[in-house]
Amino acid sequence: MAEAEDFVSQEPHLALFKGSPRKRRRLDQKCRVFPPAEQSALKEYEKLELRTRRVLSNTYQKFIQSAFLEDGIPGGVKYLINRLLALIEKPSLDPIYIGLFGATGAGKSSLLNAIIHQAMFLPVSEESVCTSCIVQVSSGSCEQYEAKIHLLSDQEWKEELRNLTELLQRPEEEDGEEESWDRDNAVEEATWKLQVLYGNGAECKSCEELLRAKPRAKIPASRIITLKGEETIDKCSVIWVISDIEKISGGKIHEELLCESIKACQRGVCQDIALVVTKCDKLYLPDYLRERKGENRVIESQREAILERNEAVNLQKNRILKEKLKRKLPTDSKVLEASDLVYTVSAQEYWRQELLNEEETEISKLRDYIRKKFLEKKRKNVTEYVTEAFGILLLTDTFNSQDGLTNEYLHLSSLRRFVEERIQLLERDVDQCFTQVEQPLQEGVRDARNSCRRILNGCLTRSKGNQGFYQTLKAVCLKDGIYASRTLARIDLNEAITQPIYDRVDPVFGNIFRTGKDTGSALILHIDTFKHSLQEKMTEVVIKRGWKSDSCKHNFLIQEINAILGGLEGHILRRKKRIYESLCNSVQNDLKPYYEEAAHITGKKACERTKDAIRRGVDRQVAEGLFERAQERMKSQFQQLKNGIIEKVKGSVSTMLILASPRGESLYKELSDVKSEYREMEKLYKSLREIAENAVMRRGMQEFLMRMSPRKVGSPKNSTLVFCG
Secondary structure, eight states, X not given: OHHHHHHHTTOOXXXXXXXXXXXXXXXXXXXXXXXXXXXXXXXXXXXXXXXXXXXXXXXHHHHHHHHTTSSSOOHHHHHHHHHHXXXXXXOSSOOOOEEEEEOTTSSHHHHHHHHTTOXXXXXXXXXXXOOOSOOOSOOOOOOOEEEEEEOOOHXXXXXXXXXXXXXXXXXXXXXXXXXXXXXXXXXXXXXXXXXXXXXXXXXXXXXXXXXHSOOSSOOXXXXXXXXXXXXXXXXXXXXXXXXXXXXXXXXXXXXXXXXXXXXXXXXSSOOEEEEEEEXXXXXXXXXXXXXXXXOOSOOOSHHHHHHHHHHHHHHXXXXXXXXXXXXXXXXXXXXXXXXXSEEEOOHHHHHHOSSSOHHHHTHHHHHHHHHHXXXXXXXXXXXXXXXXXXXXXXXXXXXXXXXXXXXXXXXXXXXXHHHHHHHHHHHHHXXXXXXXXXXHHHHXXXXXXXXXXXXXXXXXXXXXXXXXXXXXXXXXXXXXXXEOOSSSOOEEHHHHHHHHHHHHHHHHHHHHTOOXXXXXXXXXXXXXXXXXXXXXXXXHHHHHHTOOTTOHHHHHHHHHHHHHHHTHHHHHHHHHHHHHHHHHHHHHHHHHHHHHHHHTOOSTTHHHHHHHHHHHHHHHHHHTTHHHHHHHHHHHXXXXXXXXXXXXXXXXXXXXHHHHSOOOHHHHHHSOOOHHHHHHHHHHHHHHHHHXXXXXXXXXXXXXXXXXXXXXXXXXXXXXOOOOO
């Protein structure tokens, strides 16, 4: 009875499944942003999911009520109740994270406002920094990262404030030649600091005026601010690197962000990367015409020049980005199949439409991409949800079926032996798959040992000398070898000295975790081979047993295998990130004592002494096996992944076979009659194909009508906005 009460305490909220008018209105509003054909498909998927949840809820209630009538709950019924509850409480759709990464002022906020058709959803300005946060619609629970910011003392801040105001008020011609190259970044940083603390216009005030002013931000008495957040790029399934058109040639920040994005593809869930070039309406026509080379076509307007320039940028950057992706990722990676790797957009012209029409701003292309991504995810989620729900109802029907139990033990025993053999083969195949990385690891360790001192010296050397570098170096040591600045390039000593290992490992790592068509040496191939062999064996058992090809038990076994092995995908993705980062994390952990020692160096020639301390620590650790330990830790992570896969498969398949075995009359008496729910679920399952076929037909009709309708040619101002957010 206590067990039954445990289940009752987890009773789902049934109000979610009643299809209230408010919920229907929300659905209508959500669908309104989609074209008619996609609206219909989305509504059908939403309704199908809602009806499935209602069937599961009714089944759950019947099982809970029957559980109250007995003194104990058999394991099979307990399994069913837990599976039902997990499915009922499963989120409708996990967030789709699309990361927008770019430098300050690149136009991220303006771009997002245009995509969602809300002009001032985020504050934007031509003159100042407005959005200093990570913007996301929602977030889920994940590992938290903590940063402690130690604020300056009053005296230190007065000195800093005096330096900032002097920099802003000093004429540019007074700077020496050796300092002038860095002035723009320094002025931008100083302006940003004063505006954040004292508001807009603070950069025009004197030091004395600012000292008398009250800061906008509250300064804690402890002088320490603790921030907790998520390392978010690895949650993104799509990454857009944002860069201003004026900085796309020669700019370094977007190149660094593209490199980080490619790493996110290698270690995380990212499957799509694009370079989004913003402010593409900006063009000074006289300069463009003067610099235009080898073009015979006459440019007659600003608009023609903008379109020609944007097309050239698109083609050039698309080629460069594709080559970069091919060097780092497997040839069948999904990102390489994308038709658009570069977008040239203009958020301002999206609203004004003085030079470009809506289509030419390419905002609609990005919006269509998001809609397509959402619809694909919804279709996949609902299909898997309905299929898994049908499997549970099939299992229920299996429990209620008592026909022909005499020879069933024999066939299921044979199936168990076969499963044990296949699991052993799977373990061997996964081992062989992971051994691919051993030789590249060894070669990478050799390369890292040979190049470590040269790479480290490159990281610790600045062309301008030590002026101003000591504070940066101290920050690097305080953060265990990593420092990220708003103006300087990101510094990561641990990553830098392990890069030779990653250069060797990356191609093989990509092959192991690839999910494309050519998966010859991939982990997923071995899991699929295991799944298909089980399904073939089940079909063989069905024929020998005399079951009908569409029998409940056969269908249950097939569905359950799909659900079990499908659930491994998330486990593998989570471990993949940990495995990839294990090299860098291992090096950082071993060098941590030396970073801490170097961070406390002060006084005369502190910068050079700090560098020497870092070099000595790295040299000592390399001699003691720094990279060899990192190698062993990565291999250990691969071993843990293999053990996790085998344990999950063993446990889940064993449970499935126990549930499929004959139970005797005592179990059947425990179950309520859910035949009506089973019939309803069977109809819903069959309707999946009908919805998919209807969606294809509607999409084809829509494309046909678009081809047949004449395109309206007119001034950009007369273009009609088709997106209504």
